Amino acid sequence: MESVSRAQTKAIGVEATFFENLRVKLYHLGKKVLLDHGWLYVLVGFLLGRAIILSVVSPFAVAFLATLWFMQKERVAKTMLATMIGAFTISLSHGLFVGIAMFLFLILASICKGMKNQQVKMPIIVFLSTACPRICLYSFYGELTSYEWMLLFVEGILGTVLVLIFMQSAPLLSQKRYRPALKNEEIVCMIILIASILTGTVGWEVYGAQIEQVLSRYFVLLFAFVGGAAIGSTVGVVAGLILSLANVANLYQMSLLAFSGLLGGLLKDGKKVGVGAGLLVGTFLVGIYGDSNSLLPSLIESSFSILLFLLTPASWIKQLSRYIPGTEEHTNEQEQYLQKVRNVTAKRVEQFSQVFKALSNSFSTAEHYSIEDAESQRETDYFLSNVTEKTCQSCFMKERCWQQQFDYTYNLMGELKGDIETGHDPSRKLVREFENHCIKSRKVMDTMKEEISYFEANRKLRRQVSESKKLVAEQLQGVSDVMEDFAKEILKEREQHENQEIQIIHALKSIGIELEKLDIYRLDKGNVDIEMTASFYDYHGEGGKLIAPVLSDILNETIVVKQEDISPFPNGYSFLAFGSAKEFTVETGVSHAAKGGGVISGDSYTMMELGAGKYAMAISDGMGNGIRASEESTETLRLLQQILQTGIPEKVAIKSINSILALRTTDEMFATLDLAVINLHNAFVRFLKIGSTPSFVKRGDQLIKIEASNLPMGIIREFDVDIVNEQLQSEDILIMMSDGISCKG
Numbered sequence: 001m002e003s004v005s006r007a008q009t010k011a012i013g014v015e016a017t018f019f020e021n022l023r024v025k026l027y028h029l030g031k032k033v034l035l036d037h038g039w040l041y042v043l044v045g046f047l048l049g050r051a052i053i054l055s056v057v058s059p060f061a062v063a064f065l066a067t068l069w070f071m072q073k074e075r076v077a078k079t080m081l082a083t084m085i086g087a088f089t090i091s092l093s094h095g096l097f098v099g100i101a102m103f104l105f106l107i108l109a110s111i112c113k114g115m116k117n118q119q120v121k122m123p124i125i126v127f128l129s130t131a132c133p134r135i136c137l138y139s140f141y142g143e144l145t146s147y148e149w150m151l152l153f154v155e156g157i158l159g160t161v162l163v164l165i166f167m168q169s170a171p172l173l174s175q176k177r178y179r180p181a182l183k184n185e186e187i188v189c190m191i192i193l194i195a196s197i198l199t200g201t202v203g204w205e206v207y208g209a210q211i212e213q214v215l216s217r218y219f220v221l222l223f224a225f226v227g228g229a230a231i232g233s234t235v236g237v238v239a240g241l242i243l244s245l246a247n248v249a250n251l252y253q254m255s256l257l258a259f260s261g262l263l264g265g266l267l268k269d270g271k272k273v274g275v276g277a278g279l280l281v282g283t284f285l286v287g288i289y290g291d292s293n294s295l296l297p298s299l300i301e302s303s304f305s306i307l308l309f310l311l312t313p314a315s316w317i318k319q320l321s322r323y324i325p326g327t328e329e330h331t332n333e334q335e336q337y338l339q340k341v342r343n344v345t346a347k348r349v350e351q352f353s354q355v356f357k358a359l360s361n362s363f364s365t366a367e368h369y370s371i372e373d374a375e376s377q378r379e380t381d382y383f384l385s386n387v388t389e390k391t392c393q394s395c396f397m398k399e400r401c402w403q404q405q406f407d408y409t410y411n412l413m414g415e416l417k418g419d420i421e422t423g424h425d426p427s428r429k430l431v432r433e434f435e436n437h438c439i440k441s442r443k444v445m446d447t448m449k450e451e452i453s454y455f456e457a458n459r460k461l462r463r464q465v466s467e468s469k470k471l472v473a474e475q476l477q478g479v480s481d482v483m484e485d486f487a488k489e490i491l492k493e494r495e496q497h498e499n500q501e502i503q504i505i506h507a508l509k510s511i512g513i514e515l516e517k518l519d520i521y522r523l524d525k526g527n528v529d530i531e532m533t534a535s536f537y538d539y540h541g542e543g544g545k546l547i548a549p550v551l552s553d554i555l556n557e558t559i560v561v562k563q564e565d566i567s568p569f570p571n572g573y574s575f576l577a578f579g580s581a582k583e584f585t586v587e588t589g590v591s592h593a594a595k596g597g598g599v600i601s602g603d604s605y606t607m608m609e610l611g612a613g614k615y616a617m618a619i620s621d622g623m624g625n626g627i628r629a630s631e632e633s634t635e636t637l638r639l640l641q642q643i644l645q646t647g648i649p650e651k652v653a654i655k656s657i658n659s660i661l662a663l664r665t666t667d668e669m670f671a672t673l674d675l676a677v678i679n680l681h682n683a684f685v686r687f688l689k690i691g692s693t694p695s696f697v698k699r700g701d702q703l704i705k706i707e708a709s710n711l712p713m714g715i716i717r718e719f720d721v722d723i724v725n726e727q728l729q730s731e732d733i734l735i736m737m738s739d740g741i742s743c744k745g
Contacts, residue, residue: 041068041072041075041078041079042078042079042082043082044064044079044197045061045064045065045078045079045080045082045083045086046082046083046085046086046200047086047197047198047199047200047201048060048061048064048083048086048196048197048200049061049082049083049084049085049086049087049089049090049098049200050086050087050089050090050199050200050201050202051196051197051199051200051202051246052090052094052199052202052246053199053242053245053246054151054154054245056151057151057154057155057158058087058094058097058098058155059130059155059156059158059159059162060162060196060199061083061087061098061101061102062098062101062102062105062126062129062130062159062163063126063159063160063162063163063165063166064079064083064162064166065079065080065083065102065105066105066109066122066125066126066129066163066166067163067166067167067169069105069106069109069122070122070167071167080102083098083102084098084099084102086200087099093137096137097133097134097137100133100136100137101129101130101133101134102129104128104129104132104133105125105126105129108125108128108129109122109125112125122163123159123160123161123163123164124160126156126159126160126163127156127157127159127160128156129159130155130156130159131152131153131155131156134152134155134156135152138152162192162196165189165192165193166189166193168185168186168189168190169186169189169190169192169193182323182324182325184325187227187231187234187324188234188238191219191223191234191235191238191239192238192242194219194239195216195238195239195241195242195243196242198212198215198216198239198242198243199212199242199243199245199246201215202243202246202247206304207300208297208300209297209300209301209304210297210301212243212246213243213253213298213301214301214304214305214308215305216239216240216243216253216257217257217260217279217301217302217305218305218308218309219235219239220232220235220236220239220257220260220261220264220279220305221260221264221275221276221279221305221306221309222309222312222317222320223235223261223324224260224261224262224264224265224268224275224278225264225265225268225272225275225309225317226317226320226321226324226327227265227324227327228265228266228268229261229262229263229264229265229266229268230265231261231265231324232260232261232262232264232265233258233259233261233262233265234261235257235261236254236256236257236258236259236260236261236262237254237257237258237261239257240253240254240255240256240257240258241254252286252289255286256282256283256286256287256298259282259285259286260278260279260281260282260283260302263278263279263281263282264276264278264279264282265278266278272309272310275309276306276309276310279302279305279306280299280302280303280306283298283299283301283302284299287299346487347487349483349487350483350484350487352483353480353481353483353484353487354480357476357477357480357484361473379455379459380414380417383417383451383452383455384410384413384414384417386451386454387413387444387447387448387451388402390447391440391443391444391447392440392444395439395440397438397439401437401438405437408437409437409438412430412433412434412437412438413434413444413448415430416430416434416445416448417448417452420445420448420449420452431445478649478653500520500523500554500555501518501520503554504518504520504530504550504551504554505518507550507553507554508534508547508550511546511550513534513542513546513547514534514535515532515533515534516533516534516535516573517532517533518530518531518532518533519531519532523555525557525580526557526580526582526613526681527579527580527613528551528555528557528559528578528579528580529577529578529579530551530559530577530578530579531575531576531577531578532547532575532576532578533573533574533575533576534573534574534576535567535571535572535573535574536566536567536571536572536574537570537571538570539566539567539574543561543564543576543578544560544561547561547576547578548560548561548578551578557580557581558580558581559578559579559580559581560578560579560580560581561576561577561578562577562578562579563575563576563577564576564577580613582613582680582681583680583681583682583683584678584680584681584682584683584728584730585680586615586678586680588607588617590605592605600627600630601630603619603620603621603630603633603738604619604620604630604633604634604636604637605617605618605619605620605637606618606637606640606641608641608644608645610644610645610677613679613680613681614677614678614679614680615677615678615680616644616675616676616677616678617675617676617678617734617736618637618640618673618674618675618676619672619673619674619692619736619737619738620632620633620634620636620637620640620672620673620674621633621672621692621738621739636673640653640654640673640675650675650677650686650688654673654675654688654690672690672691672692672693672738672739673688673689673690673691673692674687674689674690674692674693674695674736674738675687675688675689676688676695676734676736678728678734683727683728683729683730683732684725684726684727684728685725685726685727685728685734686723686724686725687706687708687723687724687725687726688723688724689706689707689708689724692708692738692739693707693737693738693739694706694707695707695734695735695736695737696734696735697726697728697732697733697734697735698732698733698735699729699731699732699733704726706724706726707724708724
């Protein structure tokens with residue numbers, strides 16, 4: 001039995017694979033024949049050649065030909081021939097009109113081929129190509145009446161409008177789709193094109209069922225199932241209107257199609273059966289108000305439509321759903337596109353981070369300090385070579401000193417250089433030893449004293465360049481770190497959010513709260529940002545009482561409600577925003593005055609949220625008073641705020657500002673900086689003081705002094721930032737001031 005079961009399973013699997021391969025082959029064959037070879041345009045042209053509305057008006061053929069001429073000229077010849085064949089199947093006069101109109105269009109379009117703005121001129125050409133042949137034919141058969149003149153202008157105007165509509169619809173028939181979704185205008189234009197094509201099937205019957213009615217109801221079912229009630233009813237109205245123009249007896253069909261599309265869209269949750277039931281109900285309700293003899297044929301037409309709809313492969317419907325806004329497939333397509341953009345963006349940011357890191361490494365002087373001894377040896381060699389060039393080159397004893405006794409001479413002069421470099425006179429023993437060795441000892445020592453000033457200047461310059469390289473390296477490394485963290489945040493965002501999103505939805509569902517929408521923006525520790533939309537019959541603070549504790553348990557930190565927008569109606573949609581709770585809050589107050597009762601003070605201040613639960617306060621004192629000092633301090637704080645908000649560490653930010661001010665300042669205008677960064681989760685504060693006065697922490701009756709000593713910003717290129725750490729407590733008062741207050745006190 002087991003072997004038989006395995007054989008049956010294998011046979012079923014082979015059969016399923018066979019049918020799947022057959023379906024794929026048929027799909028690719030149909031795509032190749034209809035789209036790649038252009039036979040779909042031939043079929044459309046044939047049906048549009050047969051399409052007539054208001055008994056004699058036929059604006060479709062020339063409009064479609066104009067669209068192909070403008071967009072796909074290689075399809076014009078076959079499509080034009082098929083259109084003429086379709087027109088002659090109606091009548092000889094209709095075929096002559098369509099043929100003359102199309103040839104006239106080709107002549108006019110060829111004349112205007114080299115002109116600019118052909119898209120604007122094309123509707124005018126279509127109007128002339130439609131109106132002129134109709135005038136000639138009417139004149140040939142007899143005198144033109146006012147009614148015929150009216151039909152003539154209606155036909156021409158409809159042609160100009162249809163060419164604009166078909167220009168938006170024709171690209172949708174090709175296999176190339178460049179946009180991820182259809183706009184509402186494109187959907188309507190596509191429905192107009194489909195309804196125009198169905199007009200060419202008027203008069204065709206199968207077992208008493210009108211083909212145009214079967215196909216129109218099929219498309220209503222299809223779009224109602226994909227797009228819902230709004231799209232379904234829109235398709236029904238447009239298709240019914242155009243078909244009623246082709247056959248006035250079908251005017252009531254517009255009501256049937258519109259109502260069936262609306263009802264089918266409302267029942268789309270019942271899958272294909274529910275949408276089909278909506279069409280049957282609409283057919284029956286509309287049919288009972290008409291002729292009883294037409295009810296049975298109408299039900300037969302609806303049954304054929306439902307059968308076609310049920311036989312439509314799910315893959316085709318899914319493919320169509322990708323282009324209809326609001327569908328699940330379109331949403332998934334958008335999410336995949338956004339994920340792709342996110343990955344590409346993260347990759348580019350990571351590449352930029354690597355570039356900044358490489359630049360930082362190129363400026364880094366770590367290797368320089370590791371070989372400091374070798375560098376000092378080279379400097380000594382360079383110094384002694386300059387001295388010997390001016391003294392020993394012309395001495396007759398140079399061979400004895402520098403060839404026979406090189407090490408002894410080199411060591412003696414090196415010791416002399418070391419003593420002179422430190423600012424001390426060489427010892428008598430060393431001088432006496434050198435005088436006994438060198439016959440020009442006095443000249444050599446004088447030359448060394450002269451050269452030492454140039455030597456010191458060059459070494460100072462090299463040290464400044466080295467320090468500048470170090471600062472640039474730190475700045476570039478800071479930018480690299482920020483960009484690398486940002487790239488990691490982008491890459492890990494989707495996976496983490498999906499995991500947490502599933503937990504939140506299930507947890508809230510277990511306590512009876514159904515979410516309509518959940519958006520998770522950040523999950524960083526201390527910087528959580530979550531928004532959600534939910535419905536409540538009678539809201540009694542469920543956000544803070546139920547949802548926030550659930551989020552706290554899932555995220556392992558205290559979450560609070562940041563914002564509430566509660567609907568005033570029962571079961572209305574309410575908006576809730578949640579974020580990390582801060583253990584501490586900061587209340588700030590500022591008092592300032594200008595010197596001598598003036599209006600403008602040289603001191604400036606700023607307070608800012610840095611994110612991740614950090615709060616920064618800064619005071620800058622521009623040296624002096626008045627507008628110039630105020631500009632200097634304001635510029636310092638502006639630079640500080642912009643750099644800190646990018647995420648660059650405070651120490652690197654201050655050094656960057658100092659280098660900028662050192663380059664800008666030329667008239668002895670400098671600025672102090674007093675920065676305090678408070679962690680609102682643990683009340684830990686970091687003070688970074690640059691030439692500023694002490695700060696104080698008042699804790700009950702105790703007064704804690706916080707100070708550091710260094711020069712104001714902009715005086716020297718390189719300086720050490722003094723960082724003072726302090727642990728604040730609840731109810732502490734932090735007092736920061738400029739030197740104007742401290743000196744006054």
